Amino acid sequence: MRKTETNQSTATNNSNDSIVSPRSIGTSSESRLKSIETRRRRPITLVINRGLETVETRRGWLKKLARGAAAIAFAQVPGFSFDPNAKASSHIAEAARDDVENQAEADETAAIEKLGNTAGLGRFRTTRSDHFLAIGDAAEAFRTDALAICELILLDYLDHFRAKGFEIHEPQKRLTVVALAGAKSFEAFSGEDPQGVIGGFYDRDTNRLIFYDFRRMNGPVAAARPEKANTLALVHETTHQLTFNTGLLARTRDVPVTIAEGLAMYVEQHNPKKRARPGEINRDRLKGLVLARGKRVSWIPIKKLIADDDLFGTKADDDTVQLAYAESWLLVHRLLTDKTKLEHFRDYLKEIQSRVDSTRRIADAAKHLGDLDRLDQDVQAYSKRLLRGG
Numbered sequence: 001m002r003k004t005e006t007n008q009s010t011a012t013n014n015s016n017d018s019i020v021s022p023r024s025i026g027t028s029s030e031s032r033l034k035s036i037e038t039r040r041r042r043p044i045t046l047v048i049n050r051g052l053e054t055v056e057t058r059r060g061w062l063k064k065l066a067r068g069a070a071a072i073a074f075a076q077v078p079g080f081s082f083d084p085n086a087k088a089s090s091h092i093a094e095a096a097r098d099d100v101e102n103q104a105e106a107d108e109t110a111a112i113e114k115l116g117n118t119a120g121l122g123r124f125r126t127t128r129s130d131h132f133l134a135i136g137d138a139a140e141a142f143r144t145d146a147l148a149i150c151e152l153i154l155l156d157y158l159d160h161f162r163a164k165g166f167e168i169h170e171p172q173k174r175l176t177v178v179a180l181a182g183a184k185s186f187e188a189f190s191g192e193d194p195q196g197v198i199g200g201f202y203d204r205d206t207n208r209l210i211f212y213d214f215r216r217m218n219g220p221v222a223a224a225r226p227e228k229a230n231t232l233a234l235v236h237e238t239t240h241q242l243t244f245n246t247g248l249l250a251r252t253r254d255v256p257v258t259i260a261e262g263l264a265m266y267v268e269q270h271n272p273k274k275r276a277r278p279g280e281i282n283r284d285r286l287k288g289l290v291l292a293r294g295k296r297v298s299w300i301p302i303k304k305l306i307a308d309d310d311l312f313g314t315k316a317d318d319d320t321v322q323l324a325y326a327e328s329w330l331l332v333h334r335l336l337t338d339k340t341k342l343e344h345f346r347d348y349l350k351e352i353q354s355r356v357d358s359t360r361r362i363a364d365a366a367k368h369l370g371d372l373d374r375l376d377q378d379v380q381a382y383s384k385r386l387l388r389g390g
């Protein structure tokens with residue numbers, strides 16, 4: 001599986017009912033995966049910045065860490081499950097471990113600052129929350145808001161998947177979010193054409209989420225609702241980052257793209273402001289099925305979806321990619337919401353944690369998810385039920 005994922009988002013001013021097809025993205029080293037982001041989301045204006053600590057320089061935050069002032073993001077925000085006292089004591093108890101982590105974090109910060117320098121960007125600044133580290137030339141408010149959303153996604157993600165019986169854990173170190181000021185910074189930093197990559201992407205190799213302020217995007221894909229583009233890209237890509245850092249998926253192992261994308265889309269409807277939960281029906285992805293049918297794009301058998309990552313990449317045409325994403329959402333939603341299937345899906349995800357290549361994909365899926373042709377029939381029937389509104 002390719003380890004870099006590119007998030008594509010819709011951004012035109014057309015009617016609210018269209019799904020904008022992804023455009024192919026050419027890259028020098030590897031073709032990137034595309035995620036078609038869809039419309040009809042509300043802009044997010046969430047600002048929760050109490051407790052978020054912004055430190056302008058690496059040296060500065062190291063000093064603060066030394067003073068023990070590092071802690072806390074959301075302990076003081078009403079409605080969250082974090083217990084401030086428990087949090088405080090756990091921070092003290094973990095001080096020794098933190099020293100090592102802080103060195104790693106300092107190295108990570110230095111590495112990204114260096115990349116920013118090489119790219120000719122202005123000064124990078126850092127914002128930290130309990131589980132995330134934002135660094136980049138984006139404005140402080142943007143970094144802070146982004147991390148607030150990341151923390152909310154994490155809370156709901158952990159709650160949701162634990163309730164479904166998955167043995168997952170909080171990220172063991174702060175996850176890096178490179179927060180860039182706009183399209184120009186993004187292009188300079190990542191080498192990606194921002195016209196093709198709306199919002200950002202999660203890079204499995206570096207484990208970093210590269211994200212830019214879409215409000216500062218010009219040109220043909222400038223968003224009618226840039227806040228929305230920011231948020232949906234952030235939710236989708238943060239979910240990728242979480243699945244690979246909480247024990248659900250193994251970052252350095254083989255994971256069928258359909259599973260990785262299905263999980264991200266299962267959560268992407270999440271709206272931190274409205275406290276919408278992961279797992280809600282993803283109407284935009286369902287619409288992808290309808291559009292594919294309208295264009296007479298044939299249903300992709302589940303077996304093929306699991307085996308063939310090219311369905312999601314630049315080798316496939318846009319309609320196929322769109323359908324592959326829609327079916328991946330459908331498949332994962334089915335596996336997570338049917339009680340019997342859920343149990344088998346948990347075992348399946350455990351099994352693939354040790355896979356170093358794609359040779360056993362079909363065998364693993366068949367072992368845990370049952371006969372794949374039957375599953376295919378089941379998922380097709382499920383899609384029809386959902387489209388009927390049942």
Ligand SMILES: [Zn+2]
Pocket residue numbers: 005006007034035236240261264
């Ligand atoms: Zn994705």
